[in-house]
Amino acid sequence: MAEDLKELKIELSKNGIFTTTLEELYNWGRKNSVWPLTFGLACCAIEMIATTMARYDLARFGAEVFRPSPRQADLIIVSGTVTKKMAPQVVRLYNQMPEPKYVIAMGACAISGGPFRDGYNVLKGIDRYIPVDVHIPGCPPRPEALIHAFMTLQQKIEAQSLSGASRPRHLRAGLPSEFPVPAFGEHGLEPAQNTEVFLAEQGNPLKVIQ
């Protein structure tokens, strides 16, 4: 059925009639104006800044407006090492963003702790506390890698359906849009990980050894 509709759509467009669905129109608008949060943590932030400047020009993707307030941002790019002391603030910023909101974990540190993962003060991946949509490896990733991650995010937004069982978290009643802010404990952050960050059907990519 869907294939038939697609063919019909193509056939109509050949005759100068443009058809679309509300879902496509809505997602097309959303994916082309993703406003990131002005937020950087370490050397990856320098690459993120380079991405926005003239040579790489993130404005081509409608994302040149870095908002100084999480209330106006759609995307948080976790660019750099998240220390345990910084992690609660990152989660709090995420919580203050309105839905629908997206997270890009940029660089080895943000996705896993990177070269500092054996350190006492580094969080082993921001996906312990907030749901990450796109992970970018690299130390630091080049601007092209960030642009690729951005395009991946755009594809993800485009594919989101507004109804049905596979609709995203922000369209499901009862699912959280805020996640608990970890507290400073005697030996580390408490809790060390929020296992409910990822939706059940996505599976939890990480398992903690007890």
Added chain:
Amino acid sequence: MTALPTPEELKALIEAGVPGSRVTIVPNGSPSAQHSLLLDPAHAQAAAYFLRGHADLRLDYCSLVTGVDWPDTATTEKIKVKKLVDGVEQEVEETRKTQVPGYLEAVYHLFSMEKKHGPVILRLRTANRTGDTHLPSLTPVWRSAEFQEREAFDLYGIVFDGHPDLRRILMWEGFVDYPMRKDYVPPADDILVTGVNP
């Protein structure tokens, strides 16, 4: 640039200038041969004021403060003891274990902006690693030591007496461990296995 006195000369200068102080030279066997001066904690602050104020030394700049953790070590040695075995005195070999208690060390690197020489390296050692970890603060002598002494307090647990604002600087208040000590064990939940679904 004036030539810096040798460690032996510095030791003699300090011991003459600060009555009652004891200075031990800790040799550095590497090619850099940056030998350091081990001060006794009781006279450390007076010796620091002396080094800063001495007309030929003028060590007015403390560029670095760090901590070093020397854990407890056990040495075993075999010694021959005379013992009565079945009524006959015999020489028996015994192994004796000696526990060498560890200590924490604070290291200071000093330079002179005025005389353009340095470094002079000072060391201070605590009595042990767990109970008495107090050392005199040299922040009153060199203001630049303030944050770095706080760092040594934070990461090694060296308590600097006389420090104006001794709080944790990198870790948060309420953190109880000293992460740069050799026996520090990070929380078990810091270890992750990837790609496994629970």
